[in-house]
Amino acid sequence: MMGPHWWYNRFRGWGYRLTIPRQAILEILSKSDKHLSAEEIYLEVHKEYPSIGLATIYRTLELLVQMGIVNKFDFGDGRARYELAEDSKGPKHHHHLICNVCGRVIDYRDFSEEEKNFFESLERNLSQRYNFEIKNHQVMFYGICDKCKGK
Amino acid sequence: MMGPHWWYNRFRGWGYRLTIPRQAILEILSKSDKHLSAEEIYLEVHKEYPSIGLATIYRTLELLVQMGIVNKFDFGDGRARYELAEDSKGPKHHHHLICNVCGRVIDYRDFSEEEKNFFESLERNLSQRYNFEIKNHQVMFYGICDKCKGK
DNA sequence: ATATCTGCAAAGACTTTGCATGAGA
């Protein structure tokens, strides 16, 4: 379940084509472990394929989000951020602490067993209750970070 | 801890002034139980105070978010949405199921005791671990809703 | 009195769209 083969089948399944721009974007996303903006992805892709335009980045990302391959985030800085999706147990999965004052985003992924189990069982429960196929989740805690506490 | 008096003290505490536009915006937010966009708030406020401009709505909302009085959401529809904050136990508190395909947002607030307790203890834990004062949280589950499952 | 806040209009920033060309299956 990794590599271009997987992407290919996934696209076929949705009736889409696996093109160079789409591969390039997935390549960049899988190399990075940060939340990338559309423009950051564009700049990376541009290094290797200068002819690929920003509009294609946006169109592709929208597609990938729909397909559940990519997650879209908003941290309130005015631009959307993207990250390769993976099930909630994946090593890169994390939750966020966001400071309402300075906007800083802190990731944490040192989940306790309890936290992991809780979300797994909650997802199963909700899937049934709402007949909703859950692919992923986002958890954000808002408040005041240590640096901003001293007003 | 309700009514204008409370707002007044809260503003004083931050060194801000409680003005007519700010009161009007808080008034609208406390009457509504939906996620309002800046423009929706503007239109409501405009009914009573036609002279208040949209820029003031944006500036005030940003302030209220910083103060932790208001929560800002993004559901991927291109505009931010706002809601009066309250602690996680409040009756209006809810989590979200968001469809990656059609963008529909389903709120749920029929939390189990286990779910409530879990988030409370997780917040206490994180506050300590990261020296971060948690005011609120957002939980979103992404996937495919019942209507979109039939492709 | 005076630092803060607001209205208006203009600018800014991110994202989307139209259309002719190019490319996958």
Place this chain on the structure above:
DNA sequence: TCTCATGCAAAGTCTTTGCAGATAT
């Protein structure tokens, strides 16, 4: 071949900013 996808540029939307006048304490 025949859709589907892309590039470019232009347009669209939401949001922010500058500044002079108004306001809260």
